[in-house]
Amino acid sequence: xxxxxxxxxxxxxxxxxxxxxxxxxxxxxxxxxxxxxxxxxxxxxxxxxxxxxxxxxxxxxxxxxxxxxxxxxxxxxxxxxxxxxxxxxxxxxxxxxxxxxxxxxxxxxxxxxxxxxxxxxxxxxxxxxxxxxxxxxxxxxxxxxxxxxxxxxxxxxxxxxxxxxxxxxxxxxxxxxxxxxxxxxxxxxxxxxxxxxxxxxxxxxxxxxxxxxxxxxxxxxxxxxxxxxxxxxxxxxxxxxxxxxxxxxxxxxxxxxxxxxxxxxxxxxxxxxxxxxxxxxxxxxxxxxxxxxxxxxxxxxxxxxxxxxxxxxxxxxxxxxxxxxxxxxxxxxxxxxxxxxxxxxxxxxxxxxxxxxxxxxxxxxxxxxxxxxxxxxxxxxxxxxxxxxxxxxxxxxxxxxxxx
Ligand SMILES: Nc1ncnc2c1ncn2[C@@H]1O[C@H](COP(=O)(O)OP(=O)(O)OP(=O)(O)O)[C@@H](O)[C@H]1O
Ligand SMILES: [Mg+2]
Numbered sequence: 001x002x003x004x005x006x007x008x009x010x011x012x013x014x015x016x017x018x019x020x021x022x023x024x025x026x027x028x029x030x031x032x033x034x035x036x037x038x039x040x041x042x043x044x045x046x047x048x049x050x051x052x053x054x055x056x057x058x059x060x061x062x063x064x065x066x067x068x069x070x071x072x073x074x075x076x077x078x079x080x081x082x083x084x085x086x087x088x089x090x091x092x093x094x095x096x097x098x099x100x101x102x103x104x105x106x107x108x109x110x111x112x113x114x115x116x117x118x119x120x121x122x123x124x125x126x127x128x129x130x131x132x133x134x135x136x137x138x139x140x141x142x143x144x145x146x147x148x149x150x151x152x153x154x155x156x157x158x159x160x161x162x163x164x165x166x167x168x169x170x171x172x173x174x175x176x177x178x179x180x181x182x183x184x185x186x187x188x189x190x191x192x193x194x195x196x197x198x199x200x201x202x203x204x205x206x207x208x209x210x211x212x213x214x215x216x217x218x219x220x221x222x223x224x225x226x227x228x229x230x231x232x233x234x235x236x237x238x239x240x241x242x243x244x245x246x247x248x249x250x251x252x253x254x255x256x257x258x259x260x261x262x263x264x265x266x267x268x269x270x271x272x273x274x275x276x277x278x279x280x281x282x283x284x285x286x287x288x289x290x291x292x293x294x295x296x297x298x299x300x301x302x303x304x305x306x307x308x309x310x311x312x313x314x315x316x317x318x319x320x321x322x323x324x325x326x327x328x329x330x331x332x333x334x335x336x337x338x339x340x341x342x343x344x345x346x347x348x349x350x351x352x353x354x355x356x357x358x359x360x361x362x363x364x365x366x367x368x369x370x371x372x373x374x375x376x377x378x379x380x381x382x383x384x385x386x387x388x389x390x391x392x393x394x395x396x397x398x399x400x401x402x403x404x
Contacts, residue, residue, distance in 0.1 A: 039113070041116045043120065045116075046116055050080050063216075065081060066081075067082075070124075077127035079127045080124050080125075081123040082122055083201070095115070095117055097197065098114075100170060102115070104169050106160075108160050108161030108193060109192060110184055110193065123201075125194070129187040130185035132180065133180040133242075133246075136185070137180055147285065147288045148290065148294070153189065154189070155243055155322070157191040159315060159319050162175065162193065162236075163319055174234065175196050175238075176215060176230065176235070177216060177238070178193070178242060179216050179218075183242065218241065218252040218253025218263070219241050220237070221309060222338065231309065232315070233309040236304045237304060240312070243304065244280070244298070248268070248280045248282055249284075263337055265335040277295065278295065278298070296324060298326070299326045299332060300321050302332035304318065305335040305336065306332055308333065309336075
């Protein structure tokens with residue numbers, strides 16, 4: 001090669017590089033666009049898959065709208081969620097959020113396969129064969145399929161799924177509605193968290209600052225109920241409730257095993273303090289359960305549901321704690337719930353969150369007044385589909401709090 005040719009090649013080298021890189025980027029973009037195209041379902045496809053949303057295909061009805069089972073032309077089974085029209089989110093924002101959510105991939109999180117934006121907003125999820133935990137756990141005819149090992153695996157799987165949403169997904173995703181009906185079980189009983197990102201599809205501005213309330217009675221952290229303060233610790237609280245529900249087979253809300261206790265958390269904490277924590281274990285599980293695992297899970301459930309959100313562990317700590325013995329874990333302080341009294345340094349005091357109250361009925365009225373004063377809940381909460389407020393006044397079968 002002569003000198004002038006070498007000189008010329010050296011000069012064009014960087015341009016060559018740029019054009020190759022540009023080509024690669026273009027190819028990448030094309031791939032991403034193609035992938036995103038796959039996420040868009042035509043309305044007709046989902047109508048055909050669900051036999052025009054046939055009532056026989058209906059899996060259930062949640063606060064956001066009904067869910068239908070469907071089958072795509074290639075045989076793949078899906079679950080289609082028809083979003084109700086109450087979300088005032090624009091189509092563009094909906095598509096952007098749905099695209100981001102479709103990128104969320106974890107063994108313990110339900111995959112969003114795609115979406116449809118017009119004429120109706122629909123979300124298509126992978127179909128999870130054994131459906132939701134609540135349908136099994138709270139029915140005497142079905143709860144026996146959940147032996148201790150399965151329940152323990154569900155606890156560990158949900159903890160890992162939540163850890164992923166909080167720390168490893170593209171953005172920190174606060175679920176805001178962790179509960180038994182949002183934990184689905186696949187054919188191998190692997191738990192999958194459903195309905196993550198509804199907070200993003202029903203937008204409300206910032207997370208972990210004051211926000212509108214949307215969640216389900218019995219699962220919501222007190223600081224979230226009272227002030228709309230949303231942080232990862234609100235999810236940790238709901239996770240703790242699910243853990244105690246899995247151990248006891250009892251619902252936190254509508255608890256009636258002990259007339260002295262208004263909910264499962266109060267009961268579990270009372271027994272724990274008496275050194276009888278293991279008594280909350282569902283009787284049918286005693287023969288299969290590993291007492292060390294049960295004891296650790298009870299303590300973790302109580303640590304996660306502590307009144308003081310700063311004392312609650314993060315999900316990464318929870319995952320660590322699940323491999324430890326109960327004796328090595330810190331002592332839980334009082335759980336938080338509507339009407340709970342926060343004891344600090346041995347005295348019973350009104351909490352700064354206005355959560356205290358002498359009797360249960362008093363504390364309920366304290367709650368109502370305080371919440372209204374705080375301006376976080378609208379007065380229409382009694383009549384909206386997300387409208388029940390406290391135990392005994394359930395007007396909404398989903399036990400939802402309102403989102404204005
Ligand atoms: N991907 C899925 N695979 C199988 N079943 C599903 C799936 N998604 C939802 N379901 C079923 O549909 C039912 C209704 O779900 P949906 O999420 O609408 O209601 P919910 O969880 O009770 O309330 P929320 O609106 O608060 O989430 C669930 O109880 C579950 O059994
Ligand atoms: Mg749900």
